[in-house]
Amino acid sequence: MARKPKTAFAILGLLSWRPMSGYDIKKVVEMALSHFWSESYGNLFPTLERLVEQGFATRTPAPTEGGRPKYLYSATAKGRRAFEQWIQEPSDDPQVRNEMLLKFFLTARRSAKESIRLLESFRQKQLQRYEAYRQSEAVLAEALRTGAAPREIVPFIAEETANTKRKPRSTAAAKDLLVFFLTLRHGILAIEGRLAWIDESIRALKRPGTRSKRGPRQGQTA
Amino acid sequence: MARKPKTAFAILGLLSWRPMSGYDIKKVVEMALSHFWSESYGNLFPTLERLVEQGFATRTPAPTEGGRPKYLYSATAKGRRAFEQWIQEPSDDPQVRNEMLLKFFLTARRSAKESIRLLESFRQKQLQRYEAYRQSEAVLAEALRTGAAPREIVPFIAEETANTKRKPRSTAAAKDLLVFFLTLRHGILAIEGRLAWIDESIRALKRPGTRSKRGPRQGQTA
DNA sequence: TCAGACATGTAAGTCGTTACATGATTCA
DNA sequence: TGAATCATGTAACGACTTACATGTCTGA
Numbered sequence: 001m002a003r004k005p006k007t008a009f010a011i012l013g014l015l016s017w018r019p020m021s022g023y024d025i026k027k028v029v030e031m032a033l034s035h036f037w038s039e040s041y042g043n044l045f046p047t048l049e050r051l052v053e054q055g056f057a058t059r060t061p062a063p064t065e066g067g068r069p070k071y072l073y074s075a076t077a078k079g080r081r082a083f084e085q086w087i088q089e090p091s092d093d094p095q096v097r098n099e100m101l102l103k104f105f106l107t108a109r110r111s112a113k114e115s116i117r118l119l120e121s122f123r124q125k126q127l128q129r130y131e132a133y134r135q136s137e138a139v140l141a142e143a144l145r146t147g148a149a150p151r152e153i154v155p156f157i158a159e160e161t162a163n164t165k166r167k168p169r170s171t172a173a174a175k176d177l178l179v180f181f182l183t184l185r186h187g188i189l190a191i192e193g194r195l196a197w198i199d200e201s202i203r204a205l206k207r208p209g210t211r212s213k214r215g216p217r218q219g220q221t222a
Numbered sequence: 223m224a225r226k227p228k229t230a231f232a233i234l235g236l237l238s239w240r241p242m243s244g245y246d247i248k249k250v251v252e253m254a255l256s257h258f259w260s261e262s263y264g265n266l267f268p269t270l271e272r273l274v275e276q277g278f279a280t281r282t283p284a285p286t287e288g289g290r291p292k293y294l295y296s297a298t299a300k301g302r303r304a305f306e307q308w309i310q311e312p313s314d315d316p317q318v319r320n321e322m323l324l325k326f327f328l329t330a331r332r333s334a335k336e337s338i339r340l341l342e343s344f345r346q347k348q349l350q351r352y353e354a355y356r357q358s359e360a361v362l363a364e365a366l367r368t369g370a371a372p373r374e375i376v377p378f379i380a381e382e383t384a385n386t387k388r389k390p391r392s393t394a395a396a397k398d399l400l401v402f403f404l405t406l407r408h409g410i411l412a413i414e415g416r417l418a419w420i421d422e423s424i425r426a427l428k429r430p431g432t433r434s435k436r437g438p439r440q441g442q443t444a
Numbered sequence: 445t446c447a448g449a450c451a452t453g454t455a456a457g458t459c460g461t462t463a464c465a466t467g468a469t470t471c472a
Numbered sequence: 473t474g475a476a477t478c479a480t481g482t483a484a485c486g487a488c489t490t491a492c493a494t495g496t497c498t499g500a
Binding site for chain 3: 225226228229260263265
């Protein structure tokens with residue numbers, strides 16, 4: 001039976017901000033949501049088509065000079081209602097599948113050295129992400145301070161209607177910038193938690209008297 | 223094409239500890255890994271069968287007095303090798319699908335009140351889990367201190383060979399208790415991170431001068 | 445010139461979930 | 473008596489991923 005599809009609602013939610021192409025949607029998801037959500041083209045485009053068929057969205061060809069055609073999708077009133085309703089419904093618990101943690105757990109019967117090696121490679125990967133997130137954070141924090149969204153995030157956040165182009169950012173627009181920022185903060189705090197856990201775990205695994213049947217208790221700093 | 227199956231390796235890893243039934247495997251996964259892994263019967267039993275067919279595991283009927291038959295699965299040498307190799311290979315990045323965060327992000331264009339409401343229901347769910355985890359943590363911490371695993375976790379961790387029954391827990395057994403504990407700590411730290419994030423986010427959303435175009439800067443405690 | 449971003453899509457395949465089915469044993 | 477736990481499985485199904493296909497535009 002498989003689990004309920006959320007892709008349609010994710011799309012509808014984004015389309016209720018502004019009309020977007022499939023490519024746009026994919027980009028927003030990658031840029032802003034990648035640490036807790038993903039969508040593949042292979043799922044995105046068919047879902048988009050279904051939404052149009054069922055009257056939740058409309059599709060209009062966007063002007064392009066030659067080249068591949070481009071389409072903009074918009075949410076219909078029906079689509080907005082469906083989105084609205086989904087927002088009110090209780091959410092599934094977060095689904096996580098962490099292969100590294102699984103491996104760590106399964107090394108329980110092996111040497112501490114091996115467990116530590118796994119944790120260290122885990123840390124390395126996490127640190128890479130961390131750097132990237134921190135840079136985005138700096139950009140967004142600056143944008144929040146000055147009230148002006150920088151070039152690279154405007155397309156994903158701001159409305160693109162001609163008549164608001166020159167106006168100062170509205171409160172609504174400031175709020176979506178804040179939400180974007182907070183979403184990123186979630187990713188950052190999650191990594192910080194993981195890094196703290198890795199340190200704590202390595203310390204514990206290195207401590208000699210783990211089982212402490214007797215013998216002097218080691219300094220339990222953690 | 224779908225992504226690579228890890229279920230087989232998870233099973234092989236557990237079977238390399240000791241022989242287990244399908245039901246046992248499910249229980250271990252639920253008890254110890256549920257915050258970052260899951261397996262359903264509908265996937266478990268067919269995979270188990272495939273492993274036996276391909277010579278990675280063996281299946282032996284276990285003695286039961288009447289009632290449903292019970293089978294114990296064991297990893298073969300081939301199965302252990304496959305597991306070994308998988309451990310050495312690089313792991314996939316963690317996959318997360320968090321519907322609540324998705325909703326939060328998609329409320330960016332709506333009222334702050336609505337975003338806060340979502341965060342608060344999120345918090346409530348997280349707190350429930352947190353309580354449960356903390357209780358397990360206390361049990362495991364006590365077990366680590368005394369070196370004796372309590373009744374309720376022994377079946378999932380300890381070897382069940384008759385001749386080691388009365389011996390004091392070995393270093394190896396102490397290590398797997400520690401790993402179990404650390405795995406749980408991961409879940410706890412993850413929740414603490416989320417709770418901290420929720421608090422921070424609610425504070426930020428309640429702060430009046432979010433966009434701070436001008437006007438006095440609010441005390442930015444976060 | 446050539447990599448990378450922009451842009452849209454299809455085909456194939458499966459992993460994993462949900463719902464169903466069955467029945468014994470244990471304990472309050 | 474009846475709920476919970478122990479215990480093993482099947483049927484159906486679909487959401488999603490990966491790989492493939494195609495072509496333009498832009499800037500270093």
